[in-house]
Amino acid sequence: MSSTKLESLYQELGRLALEAAGEPVDRLLLYAEVEDGVVSADLFYRTSDKPVRFRYGPTQMVEVVYALWQTWKDTPGNSEWRVLSYAINNGTLSFELAYPDRLQPNEDISDRRPLAVKRVFGDSDVDYSRP
Numbered sequence: 001m002s003s004t005k006l007e008s009l010y011q012e013l014g015r016l017a018l019e020a021a022g023e024p025v026d027r028l029l030l031y032a033e034v035e036d037g038v039v040s041a042d043l044f045y046r047t048s049d050k051p052v053r054f055r056y057g058p059t060q061m062v063e064v065v066y067a068l069w070q071t072w073k074d075t076p077g078n079s080e081w082r083v084l085s086y087a088i089n090n091g092t093l094s095f096e097l098a099y100p101d102r103l104q105p106n107e108d109i110s111d112r113r114p115l116a117v118k119r120v121f122g123d124s125d126v127d128y129s130r131p
Helices: 003-021 059-074 109-121
Strands: 027-035 038-046 052-056 083-089 092-098
Touching (some): 003 027, 003 052, 003 059, 003 083, 003 092, 027 109, 038 059, 038 109, 059 083, 083 109
Antiparallel strands (some): 027 038, 027 083, 038 052, 083 092
16 A cells, blocks of 8 residues: 555545534644454534534544544555554644554553544643534
8 A cells, every 4th residue: 555545645634624624723633543344533622702612523534533443454564553643733733543452452442542642732721512
């Protein structure tokens, strides 16, 4: 697989995440955990006048996360990751991958996801209500 395919998937994820937020955002976090046949992709975002909002990733975004994971692990020289933190902060993109050997065996998504949210949004409260 080429880096062009991976780049295309990164860009598609950003487009879908911003589209799912449905409004201009100051900061956005797509947090995903993936393993063979299982994907969790959650979206957190903040606008200048609202608290951090939570949304489950729409189906198309979940599919692109899985395609990225599959493409990444099928690319020679890459190791299979389990966690993706994809953040946009005032137009600047950053992403972080966590590999299975870096995950604590006694932790799960409910332990790891809040830490990722805190890294991006600090101690901000998160609104988990539906829009």
